[in-house]
Amino acid sequence: MNDRSRHYDAAETRDPHLREAALMEALAAQVATAQTRSAFFGALLKDVDPNAITSRAALAQLPVTRKSDLLEIQPKNLPFGGLNGAAPGQMARIFMSPGPIYDPEGRRPNYWRFARALFAAGFRAGEIVHNCFSYHLTPAGSMVESGAHALGCAVVPGGVGQTDLQLRAIADIRPHGYGGTPSFLKILVDKAREEGVDISSLKKALVSGEAFLPSQRAEMKAAGILARQCYGTADLGLVAYESEAEEGLIADEDLIIEILRPGTPDPVEHEGEVGEVVVTLLESDYPLIRFATGDLSAVLPGISPCGRTNTRLRGWLGRADQVTKIRGMFVHPVQVSAAVKKHPGIARARLVVDRAGDSDDMLLEVEVADGGALSQEALLEDVRASTKLRCRLALLAPGSLPADAKTIDDRRPVG
Known part of the structure; x- marks a missing residue:
């Protein structure tokens, strides 16, 4: 990676055909990994020949595992329902999301792959990130922190709430940017304006966890903060992120995204059709195969004007079930x-x-x-x-x- 570059690495600007070939090659290996390292996927995919899973058509024949099903799957083999590829004690952290659903964090640097999203939001080595995602049981705080460390940034672990203390820390430490929900960023900006606290060091932000409305984006720009959004989940980490083009969310390089007709294992028939976001994660510690998020989105045609060539999502377009964020x-x-x-x-x-x-x-x-x-x-x-x-x-x-x-x-x- 080159800090002077417009892109995090060369993978972001690959020829799309080369990327697809690399993903399909990795897919067969990932199915084999899931079969051998995960008790759940070993049973689910026991009759599958991994060497035959080298195309999206072959992938579409595999069963879907739904996030909403984890509430029933995990209690049968706590904490992860056997979906994990590494033993719980080999993980770095174990999180508890509402439900409860348990999510692992492996030990390798940048485990959640958030460095790519932070880079696209303008963060660079040597800068300070004020991280207002939760550090308590849920993994969002760790996602941003591990990505920031991989970039070479320092992190202020602000967490949520305690607005007055957060403003004091920003005024004293002078961080370059913010990570957290857009609504809490607005609270900080409004409170700082009301109380005359100088938070002008904040020039950039990576926001997630809730809808990022055009009005919020405009208000942050007026406050001198360029905010970009990303989409991730506690199970998958980063799924897609926004670049300077601000035209859709660009898929992460280390996963395969499908858009399925809601409630079915079948891909939508046409590009641009709204469907459920389903992800195959190329990760050995938690080798999720066709993991249905319950979120609705659609693929945008073409590639981003920023030069990144991966698939783009329109953003969050609702839920395929009643589970909501x-x-x-x-x-x-x-x-x-x-x-x-x-x-x-x-x-x-x-x-x-x-x-x-x-x-x-x-x-x-x-x-x-x-x-x-x-x-x-x-x-x-x-x-x-x-x-x-x-x-x-x-x-x-x-x-x-x-x-x-x-x-x-x-x-x-x-x-």
């Missing part, structure tokens, strides 16, 4: 149901997710049965304990919610 955290319907079931006075409930300005908003709508008793404070605390997020509460008369109402109704705009 709120304020950077995945929330599953079973988490909401588990909290509600502790309160027998509730006849029916629905969690409505929407936008309140530039932030995600959660409203739990509940019907209280005739004559039923309900402790609103206890219910809100149970939801917070289950989802790790706070929400508002609306009490509705019996019969207000439709009988087939979703447990989670995501009304946020997509695109």
Whole structure:
């Protein structure tokens, strides 16, 4: 890698045909690795000849493993359900995402491959990153930190919350950029303006974990911060990232992306058609094969004007299931149901997710049965304990919610 280059490495500008040939060659080896090192994939792929899996058509014949299924798979062989290719004790860290779902981090540098996304966002060796992703149980903080270290950057491990202390650290340390959710970056910018704190050292940002709206991008530019987004998951690490072209998200070099018709193992028929993002990760410690994220997206035609030649995604276009990401955290319907079931006075409930300005908003709508008793404070605390997020509460008369109402109704705009 050359810091003076516009690209992280030569792989980003390869001829697409050469990249595809290299990925397909690596695919056969990865299937063999998964069969021999992972108990789960060893059983799932026991009748597969890895030497025959050298094309996307062959890959499309393999079974899909869905992220939503991990809630059932992992408890049968904790902590990872046998999907891991290395023993738990050989990992560097073990994370616990809401669900709970357990995610491993291997020991090699830049394990989550976030250095590429940080480079595209403008970070270079010798700079300081103020990292406001969570370091507590979930892996986002480690994703950015390990990528920043691989680039040669120092990291301020800010984590989430404690706005006043964060501003003090930024004013004193003078970091060059920010990593975290776009909504928390806005909170910092607004609070700094309100209190007259100088955070002008922040010139760049890598944001993720929630939608990055055009209005937020424009507001950050007005504040002197050039923010770019990336897409990743706790299971896969970096999936795709934005470059200076700001035209879609460019796929990472170390994985194979498919867009499938939601709920099926079949690729969409036409490029540009919206479908579920499914990833095969070329990684031995956690060798995921056809891992369905539950996220919807579509492929953009052509290559990026920035010169990077890999596949581009349009960005996050919604969910293929009711699992949704709120304020950077995945929330599953079973988490909401588990909290509600502790309160027998509730006849029916629905969690409505929407936008309140530039932030995600959660409203739990509940019907209280005739004559039923309900402790609103206890219910809100149970939801917070289950989802790790706070929400508002609306009490509705019996019969207000439709009988087939979703447990989670995501009304946020997509695109």
